[in-house]
Amino acid sequence: MSSHDEYAALLDAFLDGELSEAEAEGVRVHLSECADCQAYVADALAIRDAFPDIEETVVPDGFAESVLAALPPRRVSWRAQWAKIVLPLAACAALVILVHGIAERRAADTVTMSADTEEAFMTGMDAGGGSPVPGSTAVADDADTVPPQAPELYDAAEAQSTQNAATEETIPFTMRSSETEAPGEGGTESVSNRSAAPAAAKEVPGEYAATETFPEKDIKTEEFPDENPATKTVPYEETGADEDPATKTLPYGETGADEDPATKTVPYEETRAEEFPDEDPATKIIPYGETKADEFPDGETKTESVDGKEPLPDEFPPKPEPGVNEVTLLGESGEKEETEFPEKYETADSLSLWTLPPEALDLFDDYAPAEKTESGIWYALTPEEFDALSQKFAKMGMEIVSGADALPSMARPGMEYVFVPL
Amino acid sequence: MITDFTTTQERELLTNAARGNRDAFGELVRRYEKKVLALSNRLCGNPEDGADAAQEAFVSAWRGLPNFRGDANFSTWLYRLTCNACTDLLRGRQRRDTHSGPSLNDEEAHTDFPDPAPSPQEAAERRELREEIRDALRQLSPEHRQVLILREIHQLSYGEIGEALSLDGGTVKSRIHRARESLRKILIERGTFPAANRLREQERGAAYEQS
Known part of the structure; x- marks a missing residue:
């Protein structure tokens, strides 16, 4: 390439101020010697000069008002709705835990938890995402905050837990969004097993508020990666779920021949098939209701615990039924809102499920921490303090969820223990 | 070169508009209406279609604001919506020859040049x-x-x-x-x-x- 061609290729960037000072100086030197390039620059500047200025644009009278009049009611996307559901639930479940009567029950339990086991138990909780949460024996206090079908699962799990209770403690569930783990892998787990591999605790998606944490090595799971529909997760950026249909722009070359190749705008639904072809199962979002038995024949996702107990159902949490699975939340202005669960969802990995509102954290300023762990703080409250705290949370539209068989190491009867994740 | 710094005040407007505050969004519309119209008028070819596309762009912005994460400047994002709205409008109307192409022949195009003398x-x-x-x-x-x-x-x-x-x-x-x-x-x-x-x-x- 000749020197002229090299500099000619830089002329536009030179005109637009996109060159470094050294490059611009080189172009200036070349311009002083090249009549063709001088002519190009002069013509380009003349064109620029002839373009109208923004300030010359006349805005029609009442344009802003007409825009505002045309605005539709704000349609909250399912993701935003989902966040609205998940965050309060997460705050609740993550917030507290374990409490009511457990100390008493624990004291009366014929099985004494050894110091080693107890320590492993706490370590396991930390590894599992920070805090114990309602699990096999844990049910949210307020049924409104849990899908109607979820308590059934809890009940089932609780029954199984009760079955195990004679000889072992049940592992707490943990709640959070997970990108990799499958619900229903494993079931109840023994404390003794937990002590073996607390750091390898597996998490399951927490879309519904409560999922499980299990030490990985204690679960015998046939490995069929990506075949469990509930484990299909997609990195947030790849889902396109929150993208505005109006902003969908396909690059040149991917559009139809008769369409504007530069800025083809296609409805969101039309883009999904192109962007997320079925060939890549690892990035496919499978809505509930489309779990299709043909893709996941019986047995492929079979999971069993080491002690031979029945695993939890594969489809956990259960498919929501529009109009049935409704949760009651407090709206921004305090009014009650009935919100249906979205028909499909994905992991909300961008949601900070463990983050409590600052005002919620402030409520604990009056109490001295009883025990600190890597993932949170235990507070020991008298029953009166606990009731008062519960009322404060209720005023904030949240609740304290009790349940789970986790306790701080210094737990003693007569006190309520509240875990606040950090 | 115009550099679009998102001011604190504008961020506040964006936040409030994303939450559904129409007054905040109205302020954003007033701030950007001239820029958006300058673009849509030229892309669409006439002020009438330009105004329609600009309105559609703002409506799209209203819908998309809850998901706008600020990775790009708001103005850049708005220009993108405007380009898309213009493309959709032109395609949808099967532009007539007399109205096709960009127009610099708007009323404002005939205003006096800003050159002082x-x-x-x-x-x-x-x-x-x-x-x-x-x-x-x-x-x-x-x-x-x-x-x-x-x-x-x-x-x-x-x-x-x-x-x-x-x-x-x-x-x-x-x-x-x-x-x-x-x-x-x-x-x-x-x-x-x-x-x-x-x-x-x-x-x-x-x-x-x-x-």
């Missing part, structure tokens, strides 16, 4: 050149028209144009070069530039000073 002859020559450019722009492909308008009218950097149109920097650079070359070629074939020779001489000196 152009002579009557200079003003006339510039108006003539402007109309020639308007006609020449019609012959450009939509993608060339877009990059030139975003660059010359909105003075976006290559990076901002890339963000607005979802193009990489190399593509933006090549499109701008081809767009200018095409436009220049059309104007030379029409004999337009000889009429503007005197202006060119003046601008040439100014260009060296600016660079």
